[in-house]
Amino acid sequence: xxxxxxxxxxxxxxxxxxxxxxxxxxxxxxxxxxxxxxxxxxxxxxxxxxxxxxxxxxxxxxxxxxxxxxxxxxxxxxxxxxxxxxxxxxxxxxxxxxxx
Numbered sequence: 001x002x003x004x005x006x007x008x009x010x011x012x013x014x015x016x017x018x019x020x021x022x023x024x025x026x027x028x029x030x031x032x033x034x035x036x037x038x039x040x041x042x043x044x045x046x047x048x049x050x051x052x053x054x055x056x057x058x059x060x061x062x063x064x065x066x067x068x069x070x071x072x073x074x075x076x077x078x079x080x081x082x083x084x085x086x087x088x089x090x091x092x093x094x095x096x097x098x099x100x
Contacts, residue, residue: 010061010064013057013060013061014061016057017053017054017057017058017061018054020050020051020052020053020054020057021051021054023047023050023051024047024048024050024051024052024054025051025093026047027044027045027046027047027048027050027051028047028048028051028094029093029094031044032044033047034046034047062079
């Protein structure tokens with residue numbers, strides 16, 4: 001008898017979290033977008049609310065990766081490097097000046 005696997009794969013979770021993060025960033029860049037489209041003013045907070053789901057998913061995936069890695073130092077080094085490389089574009093996109 002074949003066992004059934006339910007749930008989402010890690011790749012599917014990453015795509016879902018990335019989509020949530022994209023919705024959050026769109027809501028941050030265009031804060032009144034939904035009101036301008038004719039929706040009520042409370043709807044402007046929806047993209048940011050949806051985007052908040054990305055963080056716990058990414059944290060779950062980071063912990064799962066940490067638990068299954070063979071070289072913890074190399075894994076942490078990659079996370080720190082990617083975080084440092086991501087900080088400059090994020091600051092340029094949202095704060096208009098890096099390291100302000």
